[in-house]
Amino acid sequence: MKKLIIEDDEKCVGCALCMYACARRFGEAGVDSSGILAVSKSGFERGATVIVCRACEEPICAEVCSTDALKARDQGGVKYDEDNCIGCENCIYACPVGAVFKRSDGKISVCVHCGYCVDYCPHGVLSYKDIEPGEKDENDPGVET
Amino acid sequence: MKLDVLTIDLSKYEATTEEREDLKEWLGGAGLATQLMKEDLSSPGCDPLSEENVIVLASGPFTSAYPAAPKCVSMFKSPLTGNLGESHAGGRTATCISNAGYRAVVIKGKSKKPVYVVIDDDKVYFRDAGALWGIGNSLITGRIIAENEKGRGLRSILRIGGAGEKLVRYAGVTTETYRHFGRLGLGAVFGSKNLKALMIKGTKSSKVHDRRSHREMYDKIYKKAVESDAMSKYHLLGTAVNVNSLNEMGALPTENLQRTSFENAEKLSGEKLAESIGQRIACNHCPIACIHIANLREQYRDEPYFYKTIKISYDYELIFALGSMLGIGSKDDLLKMIHKVELYGMDAMSTGVALAWATEAFEKGLISKDETKVNLKFGDRDAYLKAIDHILDQPTEFYSHLAKGVEKCSDVYGGEEFALAFGGNEMPGYHTGYAAAVGHSIGLRHSHLDNAGYSMDQSIEEYPAPSKLVDDLMEEEQLRQMLSSLVICFFGRGVYSPEIISDALKPLGYDLSVEELEELGRSIYFEKLKLKKDLGFKAEDMKIPKRILETESSQGKLDKEYLDQALEYFKKIVKKA
Structure with a gap:
């Protein structure tokens, strides 16, 4: 299954074009429905990076969802059915990466690994790759995706 | 797309939002800010440092919709020139205004005591800033607010350093550590209003009129932007690339424009500074990433193996003003000068030009060490670092004049023929x-x-x-x-x-x-x-x-x-x- 991968976070300039791309899928000019967040590393003097879903095989965000709005996908990550979402924010608190975000309507946004943002990352931070569960990402030494 | 204007009254600690479709024809930015200034500055003849001055911060309809339109236009009455002040900055300010649901923010009045203001989408909070007032280092102020407020990645923190508090007429406002509303003294206007900082958090979006054509147009603009010359010119060496070319053509103001070529220009060039690049960063929603940050590693004199590494952003104008204009001829000296001005939140260009005039006036005997407290000499970094402290502290009458700009200072001490300002700037x-x-x-x-x-x-x-x-x-x-x-x-x-x-x-x-x-x-x-x-x-x-x-x-x-x-x-x- 193809997944969104942070290829090299050192290259991130914090431009946030990925965020605007993600929200654009919903006809938005802005960041409300974005499932990815560009941040400085505690101030731009230490650089920038993006925070995004790592496509867990056993996603804790789905485990804590009591309404089945978030469901685990077969090969990692989650599917989001916003009609079922009641805005309880359990998933936001459960995700250790901080990759589930609150929208202005009280519901959530999370990356569903569609790869749309990759084409708008001008500096080679993001990529979209076929990675099997348990397979190692060569750019992420020691960490299994 | 709605055109909402948020007005914050610091005298009354009130905030109101108004939909202003009637101003739609002006789009945003400079067009909208001009109209809002006309409306809100009820006494055009007011003292720029009085309660009556207003600040307009305007974003535009493209800011969140398309790449490379992330500038925020600020307008105010300038305490440096006594006339219209307008200064633009990148960073996240414009996108946060836009994503918070506004096209512009107007700040009026004066707080009774130091505050910082937080715009959190549609809410506005007035926070006591008594404990922050007096922190001269704008980096520290920014860090404290960043650590105590929420909204990482979705906020812009505009703050002043010591220069804004001390009403240096060319104090600027810094945002996202490295971007500046530098020119014409917005920092002093913040200071005069007891406004230490303004944080704008914007987490929303607006719906576009036509989703499909928006995406098509976005792709066209994005492709053009990443394939354009802008990418190679501003992303690679950045504006510092101009140092060598302007020097070679004889256009690089040197030692208070007594000359236009500098023997040490090569040492301050974009190519030379590139040896120290630590990283590049971008303004929000812009692919160019023109912000170049140099690393300067310094050893503490009194302790072996104890170092600090300072991260300093540079651009051509700073290299001219704090480099060639002052005869500063080494990369590390230049970076130290830029860092000092950055900490205090002064406009680098005005500071450099003012010091260049002061140096020549000192050499010509119009002023003496009684006034300057240091022997000002072109190329003398340590003297200039002290003089910058004095512009802030104003220990002599001379420095309180110099803090008003080179034109006003030369009115008092003479030397107007080599006071290099246009319209007071x-x-x-x-x-x-x-x-x-x-x-x-x-x-x-x-x-x-x-x-x-x-x-x-x-x-x-x-x-x-x-x-x-x-x-x-x-x-x-x-x-x-x-x-x-x-x-x-x-x-x-x-x-x-x-x-x-x-x-x-x-x-x-x-x-x-x-x-x-x-x-x-x-x-x-x-x-x-x-x-x-x-x-x-x-x-x-x-x-x-x-x-x-x-x-x-x-x-x-x-x-x-x-x-x-x-x-x-x-x-x-x-x-x-």
Whole structure:
């Protein structure tokens, strides 16, 4: 299954074009429905990076969802059915990466690994790759995706 | 797309939002800010440091919709010139205003005690800043607020350093650590209002009018942006690439413009500074990433193996003002100077030009060590670092005058012939010829970015009649008003032709032809000129410092007659406006 991968976070300039791309899928000019967040590393003097879903095989965000709005996908990550979402924010608190975000309507946004943002990352931070569960990402030494 | 304006009254600790569809024709940025200034500055003759001054911060309709339009236009009455103040900054300010649901924010009144204000989407909080007041280092203020407020990645933190608190008339406002509302003294206006900082958190979106055509237009603009020259020019070496070329053509102001080439220019060049690049970062929603940050590693003198690494952003204008203009000839010395000015939140250009004048005045005996407390000498980094401290602390009457700008200081001590300011604003780093000299004089904010005369000088083969030169400069400035109403970064101007802008506005619900856009630029220009006149601008007061005529530019010595004719022609235009 193809997944969104942070290829090299050192290259991130914090431009946030990925965020605007993600929200654009919903006809938005802005960041409300974005499932990815560009941040400085505690101030731009230490650089920038993006925070995004790592496509867990056993996603804790789905485990804590009591309404089945978030469901685990077969090969990692989650599917989001916003009609079922009641805005309880359990998933936001459960995700250790901080990759589930609150929208202005009280519901959530999370990356569903569609790869749309990759084409708008001008500096080679993001990529979209076929990675099997348990397979190692060569750019992420020691960490299994 | 709605056009909402948030007004914050610091005297009453109140905030109100108003939908202003009636101002839609002005789009945003410079166009909208001019109209809001006209409305909200009820006493145009007011003291810029009084409660009556207002601050407008404006974003544009493209900011969250398309890349490379992330500039925030600030307008206020300038405490440096006593006239219209306008300064633009990148970072996240414009996108956060837009994503919080506003096109512009207006700040009025004066808080009774130090505060910082938090705009959290549709809520506004007034926070006591008593414990932050007195922190001279703007980096620390920014860090404290960042650590105590929520909204990482979705907020912009505008703050002043010591210079804004001490009302240095060329104090700036810093945002996202490395971007600045640098020119014309917005920092002193913040300080005068007891406003230490403004945080804007914006987490929302607006719906576009036509989703499919918006995406198509976005792709077209994005592709053009990443494939354009802007990427190679501004992303690679950045604006510092100009140091060597301006030096070679004899246009690099050196030692208070006594010369236009600097023997140590190579040591301050973009190529040399690139050896110290630690990283590059971008403004929000812009692919160019033009912000270059150098690492400076310093050892503490008294402790072995104890180092600090400072991260310093640089650009051409800082290299000119704190480098060649002061005869500072090494990369590390330059970086230390930039860092000092950054900490205090002073405008680098005004500070450098003011110190360059002071050095020459000191050499000529107009002022002595009684006034300056240090022996000012071109190239002497340590003397300048102390002098910058003194501009902040103002231990002598002289420094309190120098903190008012080079024009006002030379009124007191003499040496106005080598006080390098246009309209009260210290000169930018180009002695390229007639178009720069005239451009800085007639530009409505006396900035090189108003009409890019420096660029015209470099492409011109034969100068036209003075009136034609003024017309050409005004035409460029009018085009730039239109770009600035959409807050398109001038680095990305090659991407945004009027045709593309017209097409890109349609999916957002605006229908403006190329001709209408050009007309809009002209209207904004004359609206701004009228506002400038209301604020007391008198074209007959315009003067070009004698030094500009004495020192050879890259186009040779400038003829006074030509410059006088150009200014005379412009005076007639001002009179009619």
